[in-house]
Amino acid sequence: MEDANQPMTRAERRRRTEARILAAARERFAEVGYDRTTIRAVAGGSGVDPALVMQYFGDKKELFRRAVEVPPDEELPDDPVQLTELLLSIVGVKLSELPQTSLPLLRSTFTHPEATERMRDAMTRQVEQASAVLPGEEAELRSALILAILFGVSTGRNLIGLGPLRDATPEQITRLLRPCIEALTGTPGRDPQGRSEA
């Protein structure tokens, strides 16, 4: 059960404990959201006293911030076709590894104001990046719609647990969603608007 921890420097020990607390916090936040997550449960989940959690992270809000901290956004490719592929791959491959990374943030998106803000900011940044790449009119709105679609599918699958989405493979979803996304990116050369001026 335990790793052989005979001689361990203090700093090392602290680092590991902090990581264990963060892991437990992410788990609770991801499962039950911000409000229902108690410091006591996080402490219990990492085999530590509740007071230590406070000592390390200050308060609950800060613990949440650290738990949903995420490496800065990767640059999006500046080619519309590649962008489409990337967006599709997000809903595909990243759908499975999502639990570890952003589930804590996703779970509280609607109920914890700071989570809402963080999610909105993250999506806004991606919308701005994507809309700079997309050709045609209303690029911002089209990008936002794409992000909203990915959000809807991810949460429908991972949080709501909608049957057909849950059972489908990432490949199925990617394949069916491709025309939708391409209609919004305009990648196959189609007119991205509903009514064409051509």
Add this chain to the structure above:
Amino acid sequence: MEDANQPMTRAERRRRTEARILAAARERFAEVGYDRTTIRAVAGGSGVDPALVMQYFGDKKELFRRAVEVPPDEELPDDPVQLTELLLSIVGVKLSELPQTSLPLLRSTFTHPEATERMRDAMTRQVEQASAVLPGEEAELRSALILAILFGVSTGRNLIGLGPLRDATPEQITRLLRPCIEALTGTPGRDPQGRSEA
């Protein structure tokens, strides 16, 4: 401020008080979600003692149930084209009147288990209805994707407050989303799958 309430039968009075409580509850649930909504706040919002809320609704869970109670689903049209229009209109026109009706449920969808279940059930019912109408293979998954898309756009607009979505008119959104939805319903006679066997 107050309606002229001189002679009012007891039953009538009770009915109105209950309605006032429910309205206040919906407001709180819609704004801050289940966990952050307190009986005391609901009572205060309807000018009533907290104990009365308990007396009328039993407990907080039951109050929530009554607050998110909704008239049974309307039948969906059995023609794919009309169905597409209806789905598009949901994200369009119903987007504005949404706050009154289903915001309380939407808000707590990810954090209150019973809300999750209720939302999943509602979406599942609609998926079943829609998939019975849609032609082609994988109708269930395609329907589920459509519902997830509508969910994503609605929440992206109303709950997350994503800028471009918030600023867009329902007509814009409907127009841009039309090709996406049609690609999934297969309504313009297109092959609903990504890779065609034609």
Add this chain to the structure above:
DNA sequence: GTATCCGGTCAACGCCTGTAGAGTCAGGTC
């Protein structure tokens, strides 16, 4: 070896929550 630091625990505080029971007072019934 001794003094210091610091990872970690213990016990407790004050607050707010959902909830319960006794009580009050006006409307309806006879």
Add this chain to the structure above:
DNA sequence: GACCTGACTCTACAGGCGTTGACCGGATAC
């Protein structure tokens, strides 16, 4: 009139929460 029913309030409780300060003991520094 007397009586009762029921809408509504008051007061209080028990439990769980985030948070705090005093404390302990082994690794570290000198």
